[in-house]
Amino acid sequence: MTARAATLAVALLAIALVLAQDLYPVSALYHTWQYAAALALALAVMIAYANGVRRGDDGVLGRRLLVAVAGAAIVDVAGLASGLLGPDTAAVIGTPGTVTPVPALGAAAFFAAADPAALARESGVVTLRRRGAPEIVLEGGGRRLAGESLLYLDPRPAAFVEVFDDHGAHLTVTQPTNASFLSPVLLFRQRQRVGSFDLPFDTFATPARHRVLRALYFTPQQLREFAHAGVTDTTHPALVLTASDDGGRPLGITLASSGQTVAIGGLRVRVTLGTYPALAIASAPPAWALALGIALFLAGLGWSVLRPRGGARSGVQPQGA
Amino acid sequence: MRTVLVIASVLFLSACYNAPDPGTVAGGGGPGALAGAPAQSFEIRRTDGRSDSLARHRGRVVLLNLWATWCPPCQQEMPALERFARENAGKVVVLGVDQGESASAAAQFGREHGVTFPILVDEQQQYGRAYQGIGLPTSVIIARDGHVVRGIDGAMTIEQMREAVAPALRAR
Numbered sequence: 001m002t003a004r005a006a007t008l009a010v011a012l013l014a015i016a017l018v019l020a021q022d023l024y025p026v027s028a029l030y031h032t033w034q035y036a037a038a039l040a041l042a043l044a045v046m047i048a049y050a051n052g053v054r055r056g057d058d059g060v061l062g063r064r065l066l067v068a069v070a071g072a073a074i075v076d077v078a079g080l081a082s083g084l085l086g087p088d089t090a091a092v093i094g095t096p097g098t099v100t101p102v103p104a105l106g107a108a109a110f111f112a113a114a115d116p117a118a119l120a121r122e123s124g125v126v127t128l129r130r131r132g133a134p135e136i137v138l139e140g141g142g143r144r145l146a147g148e149s150l151l152y153l154d155p156r157p158a159a160f161v162e163v164f165d166d167h168g169a170h171l172t173v174t175q176p177t178n179a180s181f182l183s184p185v186l187l188f189r190q191r192q193r194v195g196s197f198d199l200p201f202d203t204f205a206t207p208a209r210h211r212v213l214r215a216l217y218f219t220p221q222q223l224r225e226f227a228h229a230g231v232t233d234t235t236h237p238a239l240v241l242t243a244s245d246d247g248g249r250p251l252g253i254t255l256a257s258s259g260q261t262v263a264i265g266g267l268r269v270r271v272t273l274g275t276y277p278a279l280a281i282a283s284a285p286p287a288w289a290l291a292l293g294i295a296l297f298l299a300g301l302g303w304s305v306l307r308p309r310g311g312a313r314s315g316v317q318p319q320g321a
Numbered sequence: 322m323r324t325v326l327v328i329a330s331v332l333f334l335s336a337c338y339n340a341p342d343p344g345t346v347a348g349g350g351g352p353g354a355l356a357g358a359p360a361q362s363f364e365i366r367r368t369d370g371r372s373d374s375l376a377r378h379r380g381r382v383v384l385l386n387l388w389a390t391w392c393p394p395c396q397q398e399m400p401a402l403e404r405f406a407r408e409n410a411g412k413v414v415v416l417g418v419d420q421g422e423s424a425s426a427a428a429q430f431g432r433e434h435g436v437t438f439p440i441l442v443d444e445q446q447q448y449g450r451a452y453q454g455i456g457l458p459t460s461v462i463i464a465r466d467g468h469v470v471r472g473i474d475g476a477m478t479i480e481q482m483r484e485a486v487a488p489a490l491r492a493r
Contacts, residue, residue, distance in 0.1 A: 097450040099358060115445065170444045172389045172421030181456055182387070182420055182449030208391035208422070 004058055004065065007049040011072030014042035015297065018079030018285055025143065025150050025282045030083055039080045046073050061304055068300025075293035078285035082148065091154055091278040094126070095183045102279070105146055106130055109279050114185060116160040119274035120258065126153060126279050138279070150284035153277035157200050157217045159186040159239060160272040164261075171206045171267070187276060188217055197222055211251070211265050216240045217273075230255050237273050352452050352459050352472025360385075360463045361451040368419075368428035368440045375416065375448075375463065382489040383414045383463040384482065387449055389422055390430040392457040398476035399434045405482045406438040413486050420457065421446045464489045 017039060021030050029035050046069050053062040094100040097113035105128065112118075112125040128136040128151070136144050136151065143152040161184050163171045173184040188200030200217040216239065218226060223234040231238075236258060243251040243265030251265035258273035360383075362376035375383060386402055388395035406415035415438040419427035424442045431440050443449065452461050455474055462470040462485050470489045477485065 095450055095453075097361070097447065098453055099355070101354075113447065113450070169423040169426055170421060172391065173446065182446050182454040182459075184421065184446050185450070208389070 003049055003052060004062065007045055007069060008065070010042045010045045011069055011297065014039060014076040014079070015072055015294065018075050018290070021079060021082065021282070021284055022143070022150060025152055025280070025284070031089065036080060036083050039076050043073060043076045043080070046076070064304040065300055067303060068297045071293045071296025071300060074289055074296065075285070078289035078293065082283045082285045089280065089282045091280050093156070093187055093189055093278045095187070096124070096185050096276060102128070102281070104281060105149060114160070114276055116272035119158050119160050119185070119276060120272055122155060122275045124153065124155070124275070124277040126277060145284060145287055148284060148286050150282045152280050152282070154280040155275035155277050157188050157237065158274055158276035159215065159217070160184060161186060161204060162270045163206050164268040165209065166266070171208050174205050174207060176203065176205045176212065185276065186215055192216065206267060209267060210246045211267055212244050212246070213265070213269065214242045228255070233257055239271055239273065241269060243267070352454060352461060352474055355452060355461070355469045355472045358469050360461070360467050360469050363443070363447040363451070365441050365443055365447070366424065368424055368431055368442060373439055373441055378414045378416070379467050380465050381414050382412065382465060382486055383416060384486060385416050385418060385448070385452070385461040385463060387418050387420055387452065387454055387457060387459040389420045389457055390426050394476040395458045396434070398458055399436065401477070401479040401482065403434065403436055403438070405479050409486070412490060416441060418443050418448045420449045420454070460485070462486055462489055464492060
C-alpha cells in the first residue's frame with residue numbers, strides 16, 4: 001500500500017469516527033482515551049503525509065490531495081476537540097409535566113406530562129425553549145444540534161404508581177428522597193446492587209398510611225436470571241416492591257407487573273411500567289467545521305482526478321509507502 | 322525526526338485527555354422557581370361533582386392551594402385560608418386542590434373544616450407535579466393574565482396570604 005492510499009484510508013476512517021459522534025451519540029466510545037488516541041494518530045499520519053508532499057514526495061497529485069487531507073484534518077481536530085474540550089455528556093432528568101432549567105444551554109426544558117398510558121406508550125416529549133431562539137422539540141429517536149451540543153432523548157425506566165387503601169380510596173403518593181415530592185412517577189434516579197444485579201431503584205411514601213415503599217426495576221432478562229418462584233412472566237419488566245412502616249419495620253415484599261394491582265403492607269398498589277426520556281446533552285463537533293472539512297475533502301479528491309493542465313501527469317505516480 | 326516529534330506530541334495530547342464519566346443532572350427547583358411561567362391547568366372533578374380547572378378562572382387572580390387530608394400543616398392552614406377566601410370573595414378565587422386522594426376523603430375534610438371554596442380532587446397529582454410541589458401545603462398565586470406570580474412552599478398565615486396576592490391585585 002502506498003503512503004497516499006494509506007493516508008486517504010486513515011483520513012476516511014477519521015471522518016467516519018467523528019461523524020459517528022453525531023450519528024450514534026449514545027455510545028460511550030467518544031469519551032474513551034482510545035478514541036482520542038485513534039484520532040490523534042490519524043492526525044499524525046495526515047501531518048506526516050503533508051510533510052512528505054511538501055518535500056515533493058508525491059508530485060502534483062500529492063499537492064492536490066493535500067486539500068482533501070486538510071479537510072479530513074479539520075474534521076479530525078473538531079472531533080478531537082469536542083471530546084477534549086466539550087462539556088461532559090449529561091442527562092437532565094425531569095419530572096413529567098415540569099420545567100427544568102438547563103444552564104449549560106441557557107434554556108428551559110419542558111418535560112411533557114405523562115399519565116400511565118403515556119408511560120406505557122413510551123412517547124415522552126421534551127421541548128427546549130431559549131430566549132431569542134426557536135424552540136427545539138425532541139421526541140422519539142430525533143437528534144438536534146444546538147451550538148456545539150448534540151441533544152437527544154435517552155429513554156429511562158419509569159413507573160406510574162397508584163396506591164389505594166382497603167376500601168379502594170386513592171392515597172397521596174410522595175417521594176421522600178426526591179425533589180419532585182408530589183410526583184407519582186418514579187424515574188429510578190438511583191441504582192442498587194442486589195447480588196449480581198445492578199438495578200434501577202426508587203422509593204415512595206404514602207404519608208396517610210405511614211408506609212414507605214421501595215421499588216427495584218427488573219428487566220425481562222434480569223427476571224429470567226432472578227429465578228424466583230414468584231416470577232411467572234419473564235417477557236415484561238416488573239418491580240419488586242418492599243414495604244416498611246415509618247420506623248423502618250419491614251411489612252412485606254412482592255412482585256408487581258405493569259397494570260397489576262398487588263397487596264402489600266396494608267395497601268393496594270398498581271404500577272404502570274414504561275419509559276420516560278431524560279434529555280441527553282453530548283458535546284458534538286461544530287457543524288461548520290464538519291461541513292467545511294468534508295467539503296474540502298471531497299473537493300480535494302475531485303481535483304486530484306482531473307487531468308493536470310498541459311496533459312502530462314508526470315510526477316503523479318504513486319510513491320511507495 | 323520531525324514526524325516522530327509530531328506523533329509524540331499528539332500522543333501526549335491524547336494522553337492528557339481525562340475522559341469524564343457521563344454525568345447526571347437532576348431537575349427540580351420547587352414552586353418558588355415558577356414565577357413568570359405560564360400557569361398550567363388540568364380539567365378535573367370537584368368534590369361537588371362538577372368539573373373545574375385553573376384555566377376556567379382566567380381573568381381573575383387565583384390562589385391555588387395544594388393540600389392533603391393527612392398533612393398536619395395543611396389542617397392548621399385551612400381556617401386561615403377559608404377566612405381569606407371569604408374576606409376576598411369577588412376579588413380573589415381560592416381553589417383548594419387535594420393531592421392524590423379520593424373525592425370522599427377530600428369532601429369529608431372540607432366539611433369538617435367548614436370549607437366553602439371549591440375543592441378540586443387531583444387523584445393523579447397533576448397539579449402537584451406541574452407546580453413542583455416539594456411538600457404540602459403549596460400555594461401558587463396566578464395573575465389575571467394566567468402567569469404565575471409566586472409559588473410558596475409551606476403553610477401561610479392570613480397576613481402572608483394578603484401580602485402574597487397584593488402584587489397580582491394591583492396589576493391591571
